[in-house]
Structures are given as C-alpha cells and as structure tokens.
Amino acid sequence: MSRKLLILVITLLTLIGISHAAQTVTKDNYAEPVIEPKLKDYYLPGESLSVNMTIEPKTSDDAEIIDGRVYEFNTSLDDPSMLVTVEYAGFGGGGIVTPGKDYVKVDVKDWEGGLSRIVVEVSGKVPEVSQRIARIVVIGVDIQDAEGDAISPVVINVVNTALFSEYISSLEKRYDNLSAKATELESKGVAVADIIVKLNSAKTRIDDGKTYFNEGKYGEANTSLAQAEEYLNEAENLIRKTEVELLIETAKDKLDIMFNKMTELELLIQKLKSKDKSTLNYEVKLEEFKQSYSEIAKKISQAEDYLNNGLYDDAENTVNDAIKQIDERTSEINSLIDEVAPQVEETPTPQETETPQGPGIGERVSEFFSGIASWLSENRDRILLYGGGVVVLALLGFVGYRGVKAYMRRRKWDELK
CATH class of the missing domain: 1.20.1270 (Substrate Binding Domain Of Dnak; Chain:A; Domain 2)
Structure with a gap:
C-alpha cells in the first residue's frame, strides 16, 4: 500500500512540474525593458558601444511565471563582451553572474518568490554593414516556451557613408543620361513634357538627399534619394516607351x-x-x-x-x-x-520619213509673173482701149495677194514639219 502511495505522489509531483514548465509566456508577463544609456539615431562602423538591458516581471504573479526556464542572449557587435546577472525574488535571491562574448545561455531556476530581474550588459564595436542603413542587433533575447518576441531585441541603425556617396553619384549620373535622351527626343519633334516633369522632381529629391546626408540626417536622406530613384525609373520608362514607339x-x-x-x-x-x-x-x-x-x-x-x-x-x-x-x-x-x-523600256527605233517638198515660193511667184506677162501681151489692145492704168493696178494687187497667200501657206507647212 505504501508503495502505491509513493508512486502516486511521484506522479503528481511530476505532472505539477511539467504543467508549470510548459506554461507559455508572452510580452504581457514582462515590464517594458529598461535600456541604458539612450541610443543614438545612427551609428557609424567602428564606433564603441556599451548597452545595458534590464528585464523584469510586470507583476509579482508574473515573477513566478517567467522563472523556471532557459534564457539565451546574443549580440552582433564586433569584439563583444557580455555579462548576464540573474536575480531572484524572496529570501536568498542574491545574483548569479554569467559572462560571455557574443552568446550567453542562463538557466533560470524555479525559485520561491519567482524571478526578480535579469540584467544584460553588452559592449563592443559597431560592425561594417553592406547597406546604406542597416539594423544591427545589439542584444537579442530568446526565451524558452515564449510566444513570439516576448522581449524585443535592442537594435541600432548603422550607416555606410561610402555606399551613400556612391548612391548619390549614381543617381546624378543617371539623371544626366536621361536628361540627354529627353533632349534628343525633343530635337526629333517628340513631346517630352511628361518626361521633363519626372526628371525635375528627381533632381529636386537628389538635391534634398545630398543636403540631409551632409547634415547627418541619414534617414531623411535615404527617403529622399529613394524617391528620386522612383522618379528616375518613371522617366526612364517613359523614354523607353517613346523610343520604341x-x-x-x-x-x-x-x-x-x-x-x-x-x-x-x-x-x-x-x-x-x-x-x-x-x-x-x-x-x-x-x-x-x-x-x-x-x-x-x-x-x-x-x-x-x-x-x-x-x-x-x-x-x-x-x-x-x-x-x-x-x-x-x-x-x-x-x-x-x-x-x-x-x-x-526596249522599243524599236522608228524610221524617219521624208516630208514631200513642193515648189518654193520663189518658183511659184516666177511662174505667176510669167503667166501675167503672157496675158498682158495677149490683151494689149483691150488694156489700151479701157484704160490701161486701172487694169494694171488691179493686176498688181492681185499678184501681191497671191504672193502673200502662197508665202503663208508655205510657212504653215514648214511649222507642221
């Protein structure tokens, strides 16, 4: 009988332990972590950085819920150093310190009174990044049986100034190339008003981005330059469309x-x-x-x-x-x-035909006057009887008329030839 009772007690204790360990925690079980000192908006690679994060339960009841599990911490800083201190609530809580570099794992006990707090201290140097602005984890937290990010990581914004400068130069060069293409299209009589509007907007954003960058306002600079790139993309699409048209x-x-x-x-x-x-x-x-x-x-x-x-x-x-x-x-x-x-175009060559030639005007006039002379000789007595002067004049007029008519007829024939 005592043996059965012992097995039952062991079973109950085991179930109680499993039930407690399996309880899921969320961000609602934790107070807002305290981050010290206050972080800057932006950091440059190579800068030294030291950050402390304090994790505490939201209530005393939560203190007994968030204990009894494994907590893991990590950092992405170069040359890191990490120190994690676990403090329990109630009598004899004290503090347990665990050192490390880029990773520390602590097993928080199931303590009477629960967990009081965990203090994480991290130091190191800001690493190089391959983006203009990149988010780097300074303190990352992973909690056993936790839902999502029960404790949000501590992150910083790291700026790559060289990439920023290259980005600005590439945008300016691209703007110049697209402007030249727009001018070329305009010289061909193409309407480019829409393209010019996009290019002008891009130029304004590039200039604003350069100003923000020089003032150390990297977020504003990045936003402005990204907008400039968007306008350049739109202008390029319009140009490509026009060129293909x-x-x-x-x-x-x-x-x-x-x-x-x-x-x-x-x-x-x-x-x-x-x-x-x-x-x-x-x-x-x-x-x-x-x-x-x-x-x-x-x-x-x-x-x-x-x-x-x-x-x-x-x-x-x-x-x-x-x-x-x-x-x-x-x-x-x-x-x-x-x-x-x-x-x-090949056609036979036509043969030339000679135009018949009639007697010339001189020959006709000569023949005519010869006939007149003969007629005058034959009618000499009649002319003298009726008045020779009048008849002679009439004959001369007739001769002139016939001569002119013959000449005109000859001229017309020549023209027709």
Missing part, C-alpha cells in the same frame, strides 16, 4: 516603302508580260515578297502588343528584327526592278 513608326514607314516598291515591280512585270516576254520567275519572286510583307506586318503588330504591355525590351527586339527583314526585302525588290525595267 519611334522605332515602330520607322518600321511602318519602311514597310510602306517596301509596299510601293512591290507595286512598282508588279506594274513593270505586267508591262513586260504585255510584250509577250517570259515573266514567270519574276511573278514567283513577287509572290514571295508579298508573303514576306504580310509576315513582317504581323511582327510589327506583335511589337505594338509588347509595347502596350510595358514589355519594352521584347518590343524593341521584335521591331528591330522586322526592320532588318524589311531592309533585306526592299534591297531584293530594287535589284529585281533594276533587272526588269530595261527590258520594259
């Missing part, structure tokens, strides 16, 4: 030229065909060009889809490939035009 327009213009050249070639082929000459090879090539034209037009359309979805690199690669094909096909069409055109 221009490239697509160039491709369309070249495709129009290719179409016109195909039309010219087709007309030449038809003319050559009308001369009963063989055009089969030329017609086959023309159909190939037409097929290429359709495929290239689809490729340009695909580039426009990429552009509308913000895929500027894909759009640029696609349209450049289209332009390359257009240039190649247009060159081939021109070569074929040069081959066909001379065949179309």
Whole structure:
C-alpha cells in the first residue's frame, strides 16, 4: 500500500512540474525593458558601444511565471563582451553572474518568490554593414516556451557613408543620361513634357538627399534619394516607351516603302508580260515578297502588343528584327526592278520619213509673173482701149495677194514639219 502511495505522489509531483514548465509566456508577463544609456539615431562602423538591458516581471504573479526556464542572449557587435546577472525574488535571491562574448545561455531556476530581474550588459564595436542603413542587433533575447518576441531585441541603425556617396553619384549620373535622351527626343519633334516633369522632381529629391546626408540626417536622406530613384525609373520608362514607339513608326514607314516598291515591280512585270516576254520567275519572286510583307506586318503588330504591355525590351527586339527583314526585302525588290525595267523600256527605233517638198515660193511667184506677162501681151489692145492704168493696178494687187497667200501657206507647212 505504501508503495502505491509513493508512486502516486511521484506522479503528481511530476505532472505539477511539467504543467508549470510548459506554461507559455508572452510580452504581457514582462515590464517594458529598461535600456541604458539612450541610443543614438545612427551609428557609424567602428564606433564603441556599451548597452545595458534590464528585464523584469510586470507583476509579482508574473515573477513566478517567467522563472523556471532557459534564457539565451546574443549580440552582433564586433569584439563583444557580455555579462548576464540573474536575480531572484524572496529570501536568498542574491545574483548569479554569467559572462560571455557574443552568446550567453542562463538557466533560470524555479525559485520561491519567482524571478526578480535579469540584467544584460553588452559592449563592443559597431560592425561594417553592406547597406546604406542597416539594423544591427545589439542584444537579442530568446526565451524558452515564449510566444513570439516576448522581449524585443535592442537594435541600432548603422550607416555606410561610402555606399551613400556612391548612391548619390549614381543617381546624378543617371539623371544626366536621361536628361540627354529627353533632349534628343525633343530635337526629333517628340513631346517630352511628361518626361521633363519626372526628371525635375528627381533632381529636386537628389538635391534634398545630398543636403540631409551632409547634415547627418541619414534617414531623411535615404527617403529622399529613394524617391528620386522612383522618379528616375518613371522617366526612364517613359523614354523607353517613346523610343520604341519611334522605332515602330520607322518600321511602318519602311514597310510602306517596301509596299510601293512591290507595286512598282508588279506594274513593270505586267508591262513586260504585255510584250509577250517570259515573266514567270519574276511573278514567283513577287509572290514571295508579298508573303514576306504580310509576315513582317504581323511582327510589327506583335511589337505594338509588347509595347502596350510595358514589355519594352521584347518590343524593341521584335521591331528591330522586322526592320532588318524589311531592309533585306526592299534591297531584293530594287535589284529585281533594276533587272526588269530595261527590258520594259526596249522599243524599236522608228524610221524617219521624208516630208514631200513642193515648189518654193520663189518658183511659184516666177511662174505667176510669167503667166501675167503672157496675158498682158495677149490683151494689149483691150488694156489700151479701157484704160490701161486701172487694169494694171488691179493686176498688181492681185499678184501681191497671191504672193502673200502662197508665202503663208508655205510657212504653215514648214511649222507642221
């Protein structure tokens, strides 16, 4: 009977111990940790730093809840030194000190009256960081059976001034490059007002960031410079979009030229065909060009889809490939035009026909006066009877009229020739 009773007592004590150890603690069981001395907003690598953190229960009841578990402490300082002191409440609490470097583990006992406090003292040097501003853990706390960060870690902000300076320089250089591209686009007649607005905003933020940095206001500097980068990104996207749009327009213009050249070639082929000459090879090539034209037009359309979805690199690669094909096909069409055109222009040389020549004006006048003389000789008596003067004048007027008329007729004939 006594043996059964002993087993029962041992079992109960074990269950009580397990139940107590398994109780989860949260930040509500702890008072706000005391951090001394007050931390600065920013630290530079190589600075010496000493920090103390005091952990205490929120109430006396919590003091008996937060004991009986393992506490672990760590630090990210260079050349660290750590000292952890555990003090219990009630009679004989005293203090137990555990030294260490970057890590210390203490097993807090389940003490009558509970845990009074834990004091963590850490010293060391601020380490180098690979970011402009990085958060470094000076004192980290890990508690057994705790929910989340029951005790928040002590952290500091460490600044890498070299990276800050490089960042500022890179933003300024990028601003200059994008401004030059905007100016180039403007010289081509492109509207760049939206781009200029973004660039001006970026320049303002860069200047503000430099001022904050020089004043040691690293947080404000980082925020301002990050905003500048955002504006530069937006300006670059607008520029890329505009550049690709221009490239697509160039491709369309070249495709129009290719179409016109195909039309010219087709007309030449038809003319050559009308001369009963063989055009089969030329017609086959023309159909190939037409097929290429359709495929290239689809490729340009695909580039426009990429552009509308913000895929500027894909759009640029696609349209450049289209332009390359257009240039190649247009060159081939021109070569074929040069081959066909001379065949179309070949025509037989017409033979010259002589214009019939009639008697000259001099010959006609001579013949006419010869006839007049003969007539005067035959009608001499009649002229004398009726008044020779009047008749002679009439005859001279008639001769003049016939001579002038003959001359005008001859002149018109010469002009027609």
